[in-house]
Amino acid sequence: MSGYISKIVVRRPFEGDSVVVTLRPLGFVDKLKLEEFFPDKDAVETVRRNSYRTLTFESFAVMATYIESVDGLFDQGSLPVPKEVLTRDAYFQDLAAEVFTEWFKAATP
Numbered sequence: 001m002s003g004y005i006s007k008i009v010v011r012r013p014f015e016g017d018s019v020v021v022t023l024r025p026l027g028f029v030d031k032l033k034l035e036e037f038f039p040d041k042d043a044v045e046t047v048r049r050n051s052y053r054t055l056t057f058e059s060f061a062v063m064a065t066y067i068e069s070v071d072g073l074f075d076q077g078s079l080p081v082p083k084e085v086l087t088r089d090a091y092f093q094d095l096a097a098e099v100f101t102e103w104f105k106a107a108t109p
Helices: 029-033 043-068 084-090 090-105
Strands: 006-016 015-025 067-071
Touching: 006 090, 015 090, 029 043, 029 090, 043 067, 043 084, 043 090, 067 084
Parallel strands: none
Antiparallel strands: 006 015, 015 067
16 A cells, blocks of 8 residues: 555644644645755855745745645634635744645655
8 A cells, every 4th residue: 555645634733723734745746846946955045045935935836726725723803714815924924834844745755
C-alpha cells in the first residue's frame, strides 16, 4: 500500500481557535514552480530575504487553489473566516505559513 494521502489535514491553534485546514495534495507542476523560489543555502542575506518574499507570495497564491475547507477559524464577531481570507489577509500570515509548511512536507514521501 502506498503512503499517498488524498486529503491533507493541518490542525493549528490560533488565538484561541482550533483551526482545521483541509487541502488537496500539492500537484507535481506546482511543486516544481515553488521549488524555484527556495534560495540557495550559500545565498547572501539580501538574496535570501527576497527569495523568501517571493516564495511567500507565490506559495500562498498556489495554496489557495488547493484549500478545500477552513474550519474552526472565527473573526471577532464569531463569524467563520472564509478559506480565501486565510491566504489573502496579512493578519493570518503566520497561520498560513504554518499550514503551507505542513502541506508542502506532505507533498512527497
